[in-house]
């Protein structure tokens with residue numbers, strides 16, 4: 001059984017904040033890997049200003065280098081856009097893995113706007129990573145109102161596979177102010193650097209050799 005953290009994101013572009021929070025989550029939650037699920041399109045975000053999928057994938061692959069992080073286009077391949085559908089399908093596609101959903105505090109503040117958000121929380125445990133400027137809104141959010149009784153102490157974070165759902169843990173590492181919004185403001189044409197670099201494979205990471213493949217295990221690649 002592998003313990004996998006799922007970090008869904010627009011990655012428009014990927015940045016050091018994503019990498020740091022993933023490496024911290026691996027330690028705090030005792031994960032084998034984090035999968036970066038590059039979203040075909042966040043249902044709540046405007047398409048204007050969203051770089052092409054290939055450029056977002058390529059920026060994520062670069063940022064994930066030499067780390068136990070896999071960059072995945074699986075939401076595009078299995079045609080899920082809503083997280084509720086993704087977290088319902090992944091355990092069926094990868095029955096030998098256990099999954100936990102990772103997200104920044106900005107997303108907890110808005111979680112009640114996500115499609116079937118209570119179903120998501122009943123399908124996977126959730127780890128929320130503190131983010132400068134958002135923690136107060138996250139704590140006061142409607143979703144947190146519903147999830148408050150499901151909160152586990154961070155000191156028990158490694159036991160997440162045994163938690164009854166819904167379950168939520170708040171992780172506080174050294175808060176990182178990096179955001180894709182500020183990177184885009186500084187360099188609106190960032191994606192041109194990736195023009196024509198179409199990803200040659202759907203994942204990166206430290207142990208491609210041991211990854212499941214259709215050929216060897218009759219399973220889908222993440």
Ligand SMILES: Nc1ncnc2c1ncn2[C@@H]1O[C@H](COP(=O)(O)OP(=O)(O)OP(=O)(O)O)[C@@H](O)[C@H]1O
Pocket residue numbers: 007008009010011012013017018021102103104105106107129130131132176177178179180181182
């Ligand atoms: N600095 C950070 N600290 C904590 N969580 C973060 C940080 N940056 C991104 N995240 C989380 O990573 C996930 C993917 O983030 P995303 O790709 O939207 O980057 P972003 O910087 O939030 O982008 P944007 O500024 O365009 O909204 C989200 O759950 C987000 O909350």
Ligand SMILES: O=C(O)c1ccc[n+]([C@@H]2O[C@H](COP(=O)([O-])O)[C@@H](O)[C@H]2O)c1
Pocket residue numbers: 007008009010011037039041042043044045081082083084107113114115
């Ligand atoms: O399912 C939803 O309704 C939904 C609404 C907003 C965001 N999400 C997911 O949240 C993740 C983070 O998105 P983003 O754009 O903040 O990086 C990404 O996987 C999105 O698909 C999902």
